[in-house]
Every structure is written in C-alpha cells, then in structure tokens.
Amino acid sequence: MIQQPIQAASPAAATPGQRAVAAAVAQLDAAAEYLQLDGDLRAILRSPQRELIVRFPVKMDDGSVRVFTGYRVQHNTARGPAKGGLRFHPQTDLDDVRALAMWMTWKCALMNVPFGGAKGGVTCDPRDLSARELEGVTRRFATELSPIVGPDSDIPAPDVGTNAQVMAWFMDTLSMHAGYSIPGVVTGKPLSIGGSAGRADATGQGVLYTIEDAARRIGLDLANATVAVQGFGNVGEAAARLLHETGARIVAVTDIGGGVERPEGLDGAVLARYLQEHGTIAGAPGTRPIDNERLFGLDVDVLVLAALEGQITDANAGNVRARILAEAANGPTDPSADPILASRGVTVIPDILCNAGGVIVSYFEWTQNRAAFSWSREEVNDRLRRQILTAADQVWQRAASERIPPRLAAHSLAVERVADATRLRGLYP
Numbered sequence: 001m002i003q004q005p006i007q008a009a010s011p012a013a014a015t016p017g018q019r020a021v022a023a024a025v026a027q028l029d030a031a032a033e034y035l036q037l038d039g040d041l042r043a044i045l046r047s048p049q050r051e052l053i054v055r056f057p058v059k060m061d062d063g064s065v066r067v068f069t070g071y072r073v074q075h076n077t078a079r080g081p082a083k084g085g086l087r088f089h090p091q092t093d094l095d096d097v098r099a100l101a102m103w104m105t106w107k108c109a110l111m112n113v114p115f116g117g118a119k120g121g122v123t124c125d126p127r128d129l130s131a132r133e134l135e136g137v138t139r140r141f142a143t144e145l146s147p148i149v150g151p152d153s154d155i156p157a158p159d160v161g162t163n164a165q166v167m168a169w170f171m172d173t174l175s176m177h178a179g180y181s182i183p184g185v186v187t188g189k190p191l192s193i194g195g196s197a198g199r200a201d202a203t204g205q206g207v208l209y210t211i212e213d214a215a216r217r218i219g220l221d222l223a224n225a226t227v228a229v230q231g232f233g234n235v236g237e238a239a240a241r242l243l244h245e246t247g248a249r250i251v252a253v254t255d256i257g258g259g260v261e262r263p264e265g266l267d268g269a270v271l272a273r274y275l276q277e278h279g280t281i282a283g284a285p286g287t288r289p290i291d292n293e294r295l296f297g298l299d300v301d302v303l304v305l306a307a308l309e310g311q312i313t314d315a316n317a318g319n320v321r322a323r324i325l326a327e328a329a330n331g332p333t334d335p336s337a338d339p340i341l342a343s344r345g346v347t348v349i350p351d352i353l354c355n356a357g358g359v360i361v362s363y364f365e366w367t368q369n370r371a372a373f374s375w376s377r378e379e380v381n382d383r384l385r386r387q388i389l390t391a392a393d394q395v396w397q398r399a400a401s402e403r404i405p406p407r408l409a410a411h412s413l414a415v416e417r418v419a420d421a422t423r424l425r426g427l428y429p
C-alpha cells in the first residue's frame with residue numbers, strides 16, 4: 001500500500017488551502033467509493049505525482065530585494081502532459097495548489113483532453129506590484145520552473161492574478177533559455193505570439209454554454225433570467241458580458257473591493273471601465289453597494305461563482321435562492337453545502353464541467369502551436385461548444401440514470417477515466 005501524502009483534513013481545517021484539499025479529497029473519495037476502486041488505486045489517485053517549491057529573489061522598484069515563494073504541483077499525468085494555471089495570490093500555498101492540481105486532473109479527463117492535471121502559483125498580491133516587478137516575478141518563477149515545464153511535459157496557463165501578458169513573459173523567458181521560440185510551453189498567450197482566437201473569453205464562454213444547457217434542462221428561459229455574479233476577472237467579466245448578450249439581466253456583481261447591485265440591470269461595459277480606473281467595481285455610478293453574503297442570497301435565477309474556493313458552505317447554503325448555481329470558479333462550493341443545495345432544489349453545474357472552457361481552448365491553442373496553424377474564432381467556439389456539451393450530456397445523463405448528484409456524476413466519470421489510464425499503464429518498474 002502506498003503511503004498517502006495528502007489526507008482529508010478535519011472540517012475545522014485552518015487555512016483556505018487545507019479546506020480546499022479536504023474538499024478535493026472528499027470528492028475523490030466519494031467518486032472512488034461509487035466506482036468501488038481498490039485501495040491501491042485510490043492511494044495513487046490521491047497522491048500528487050510531483051511537487052516543486054521554489055524561492056527566488058526579485059529586485060523591487062525601491063532597490064530592495066524581496067524573496068518570493070512559488071509552487072508547481074503535477075497531480076497526475078497518466079492521460080498526458082500536465083496542464084493547469086498559474087495563480088498569483090496572497091492565499092496561494094502548497095495545499096491550495098495541490099487541491100487545484102487534483103481538480104485539473106479530473107477536469108481534463110471529463111473533457112477528454114489528453115492532459116493530466118497541474119497547478120502552480122506564487123504567494124503575492126499582484127495589485128501591490130508594479131508592472132516591472134510583476135515581470136521580474138514572472139521571469140524568475142519561469143526560470144525556477146524550467147526543469148519541469150515544457151510543451152511535452154507541463155503546460156501552464158492563466159489563473160487568478162495572471163493574464164495573457166504574464167503568459168507572454170513566461171513564454172519569452174523559456175524561449176530565451178532555449179535560444180528559439182517555444183510557443184507551446186504556455187497557453188492563454190496574446191494572439192500575436194501564438195495565442196488562440198477565443199482563448200481570452202473561453203472560460204466565460206464555456207460557463208455560458210453550460211448554463212444555457214442546464215437552463216434548457218430545467219425549463220428556465222435564460223433570455224428573461226436574472227443573474228448575480230461573484231468575481232469580475234478573467235472569468236466573471238466574460239461570463240457576465242456573454243450572459244448579458246443572451247438577454248439575461250445581471251443584477252449584482254461583487255469583487256475583492258466590494259459589490260454593486262442594480263435590479264434593473266448592470267451595464268458590464270460601464271463596470272469594466274470603472275474597474276480599469278479604480279481597481280474595483282465597488283462604487284460604480286448608478287449602483288447600490290452589496291456584499292458577498294447578500295449576493296449569495298439574492299432571489300435570482302442564476303448565481304455565478306467566479307472568484308475563489310470555499311464560498312458556499314453549510315453556513316450559508318441555506319440562503320441560496322438561485323435555481324442554477326454555476327461553478328465558474330474552482331471549488332467554490334464546500335462539500336458540506338452540497339446536500340443543503342440539493343435539498344433546496346438548486347441545480348449545481350459542477351466546476352470541472354462549468355469552467356472547463358478554458359482548458360478546452362488551451363488544448364486547442366497547444367494543438368494549433370504544434371501544428372503551426374491557426375483556427376478562426378468561429379471554429380474555436382464551435383469546437384468548444386461541442387466538446388463541453390458532450391461532457392455536459394454525459395454528466396447529466398449519468399446523474400439522471402444513476403440518481404446521483406451531478407458533482408458525483410462528473411467526478412466519477414473523470415476518476416474512472418484516470419483510473420483506467422493508470423491501470424492500463426501499469427506500475428513502473
């Protein structure tokens with residue numbers, strides 16, 4: 001029996017990262033139990049395959065030197081190279097990255113993209129860094145990760161606190177080391193250096209497709225629906241904009257600085273401009289303030305969670321009144337909340353399905369880089385739609401036919417595929 005390096009932490013686990021690991025392990029355990037996997041396989045799937053912790057100095061604008069800590073965890077590569085985002089956030093620690101890496105393994109498997117799961121990040125608040133300092137952090141972090149990343153081994157992408165510019169610096173650093181351009185080493189790059197059409201909006205686009213699909217299944221008319229969104233970054237902004245374009249009314253949005261509410265509907269373009277100038281949407285003209293807890297309890301049709309892990313727990317799940325809860329973020333719902341949401345009749349679109357548009361189009365970007373070819377935005381979105389809706393169909397069908405919650409359906413489909421790959425490859429040596 002293999003020693004298990006990560007364990008389900010106690011419910012009173014102290015840090016957000018420990019709570020995320022506890023949630024990820026509990027979800028895996030539920031899927032493994034449902035699939036009746038043997039103990040050895042469970043131990044393998046629970047164990048992150050490779051973990052790298054790096055510490056590196058960066059010269060700050062005031063001349064001082066600051067030492068940063070970064071992480072990269074490759075959870076499982078049975079199905080292909082490791083794939084997963086880079087997060088720059090004050091809460092980023094080894095546990096947080098471990099949980100996010102495990103979720104990536106399941107997401108890639110559920111979407112049938114030929115990748116394993118990984119995640120990485122640096123403990124920092126990018127809002128406190130100048131552009132030059134952010135570039136310094138990115139380039140040194142890329143250098144420290146260089147022994148384990150590459151187009152055939154491990155391919156990072158944007159996540160919380162990172163964006164296409166950060167990916168450009170990351171790709172440039174590794175290309176400079178090699179002496180030639182390696183576009184396929186990261187995805188989510190700007191278009192002009194090998195990015196894919198549609199990648200910037202891909203996660204939000206996938207969120208829209210899975211919400212449209214779930215709405216159709218429960219008979220909700222999305223064109224007349226009301227929506228509340230937590231988080232207004234890469235994912236939340238795109239999801240809100242695309243939902244608005246379908247006719248849905250965005251009535252409330254929160255971000256790290258606070259929140260805004262307008263029952264007649266918010267204008268996403270106005271919010272995006274205000275965010276550019278003020279660093280938060282809070283205080284945007286013509287809006288009333290709202291906090292996360294009130295947003296979670298709004299009487300809306302769709303609640304989109306596009307910020308961080310562990311937002312809905314057993315303490316506040318009883319307040320949720322939305323018909324659809326779309327998990328645009330990774331791990332936004334603690335397992336303790338799942339039975340409460342189910343008893344309230346909330347249709348939860350599980351994260352590994354809802355936010356998988358990003359990794360699907362990252363896969364397309366990587367494929368285009370390898371083929372030195374580019375697809376149109378229409379082609380990307382058409383393929384994205386088909387791929388994510390195929391997975392959605394499998395999830396909802398298993399949930400219905402086996403009478404199990406959609407999260408268990410999604411995780412059991414994914415874990416089954418990774419377990420199968422692991423079994424077929426066998427143990428080396």
Ligand code: NAD
Pocket residue numbers: 158159160161162203230231232233234235236254255256257292306307308309328329330331355356358359
């Ligand atoms: P981001 O940094 O671009 O945006 C995060 C947003 O959340 C910001 O608007 C921030 O202000 C807000 N936020 C942070 N703390 C908050 C709080 N306490 N209350 C309310 N809002 C808060 O990050 P992102 O890339 O949009 O990622 C958001 C989520 O989506 C994460 O869980 C991430 O792992 C997941 N995700 C991202 C991608 C991607 O392509 N970027 C893909 C799949 C999943």
